[in-house]
Amino acid sequence: MMIKRLKVKNWRNFRELDVPLRERQFVVGANASGKSNLLDIFRFLRDIVKAEGGGLQKAVKDRGGVSKIRCLAARQYPEIEIHLADNAESPETWRYAIGIKQQPRGYRQPFLTHERVWKDGKQILNRPDADDAEDQQRLTQTFLEQINVNANFRDIVHFLQNITYLHLVPQLLRFADSIQGRVVEDDPFGQGFLERIATVQERTRRSRLQKIEQALKIAVPQLEQLVFIRDEITGRPHLQALYSHWRPNVGLQREDQFSDGTLRLLGLLWSLLESDSVLLLEEPELSLNAGIVSQLAPFISRMQRSRRPQVFVSTHSDALLTEKGIDGGEVLLLTPAMLFRLKFSNILALKS
Ligand SMILES: Nc1ncnc2c1ncn2[C@@H]1O[C@H](COP(=O)(O)OP(=O)(O)OP(=O)(O)O)[C@@H](O)[C@H]1O
Numbered sequence: 498m499m500i501k502r503l504k505v506k507n508w509r510n511f512r513e514l515d516v517p518l519r520e521r522q523f524v525v526g527a528n529a530s531g532k533s534n535l536l537d538i539f540r541f542l543r544d545i546v547k548a549e550g551g552g553l554q555k556a557v558k559d560r561g562g563v564s565k566i567r568c569l570a571a572r573q574y575p576e577i578e579i580h581l582a583d584n585a586e587s588p589e590t591w592r593y594a595i596g597i598k599q600q601p602r603g604y605r606q607p608f609l610t611h612e613r614v615w616k617d618g619k620q621i622l623n624r625p626d627a628d629d630a631e632d633q634q635r636l637t638q639t640f641l642e643q644i645n646v647n648a649n650f651r652d653i654v655h656f657l658q659n660i661t662y663l664h665l666v667p668q669l670l671r672f673a674d675s676i677q678g679r680v681v682e683d684d685p686f687g688q689g690f691l692e693r694i695a696t697v698q699e700r701t702r703r704s705r706l707q708k709i710e711q712a713l714k715i716a717v718p719q720l721e722q723l724v725f726i727r728d729e730i731t732g733r734p735h736l737q738a739l740y741s742h743w744r745p746n747v748g749l750q751r752e753d754q755f756s757d758g759t760l761r762l763l764g765l766l767w768s769l770l771e772s773d774s775v776l777l778l779e780e781p782e783l784s785l786n787a788g789i790v791s792q793l794a795p796f797i798s799r800m801q802r803s804r805r806p807q808v809f810v811s812t813h814s815d816a817l818l819t820e821k822g823i824d825g826g827e828v829l830l831l832t833p834a835m836l837f838r839l840k841f842s843n844i845l846a847l848k849s
């Protein structure tokens with residue numbers, strides 16, 4: 498399944514946005530043009546449906562309240578609508594829409610102005626309904642987050658639950674043991690990433706690591722073998738690589754000795770192999786050389802052939818967009834004041 502169209506009103510710096518989306522979608526634009534804000538819309542929906550500690554209240558609170566997600570330029574409140582389909586060619590199967598407001602008095606909790614679901618073009622949920630009118634407190638929760646009322650559209654819930662945001666910070670991963678901080682499970686910035694690898698079945702893990710090893714060798718030719726281990730004393734998961742250019746038996750290194758680029762590429766490749774929903778990649782080009790970065794786009798499409806995750810990539814990198822196969826519709830250019838789609842050649846012209 499994929500998100501075929503996104504409609505947003507009054508979300509952070511977007512007053513109004515209505516865009517078709519592709520299976521591989523690059524989001525480009527200057528600093529502060531809204532790339533992260535755009536990706537955060539999908540994380541926000543994921544946070545609502547999170548099996549543990551999810552829900553509308555938490556998702557809004559984590560973002561600093563309605564006043565922070567509401568567009569400062571607008572008097573109206575945020576609205577989000579997504580259209581889902583099995584793939585790029587197939588017709589829309591699901592549509593989900595919500596609007597969020599803040600109670601004017603009392604606890605000033607976020608509440609829903611509406612929540613609507615369509616299946617195959619037919620509306621199957623339209624809130625506020627009669628029960629909501631009787632008990633306004635019901636509007637502080639979406640049906641999406643309540644399993645006792647969302648049986649008819651559980652497919653949307655599962656799809657959103659699997660959205661992954663990857664912004665791997667090598668330092669957090671490298672010093673996972675000494676930081677001993679909170680593991681961010683849903684958004685693997687660092688420590689959560691190793692735990693994620695640890696929870697996968699051994700056979701799957703080995704086959705994924707082999708594929709990653711092959712791809713990594715292009716970037717780091719001295720790397721010979723990549724294996725997963727658990728520290729015998731602490732029980733913590735680790736990745737270990739064998740490098741060919743050191744003396745025999747001393748060439749084994751753990752992830753805390755990998756380079757930033759190796760770690761980021763590793764995280765990126767693992768996430769591409771793991772995801773079967775939506776993968777949000779925040780500036781994957783960081784700490785990678787241009788030669789490798791130019792390989793990322795074709796690599797994403799190769800992965801999509803077997804697993805078909807939808808991949809959103811925010812980027813500042815021209816090298817990432819040099820692949821001939823990228824067409825105009827796959828590049829979404831954000832500008833602070835406006836938003837439009839351009840052919841890639843136009844973007845290059847604009848930058849030069
Ligand atoms: N509620 C809001 N209303 C209006 N603008 C907002 C709101 N919240 C954040 N912004 C603006 O959004 C901009 C930041 O957007 P974002 O972080 O998505 O940029 P970006 O394209 O990811 O930039 P970078 O390339 O630097 O990462 C800031 O200028 C900020 O002022």
Ligand SMILES: [Mg+2]
Nearest residue numbers: 532533534811
């Ligand atoms: Mg950003």
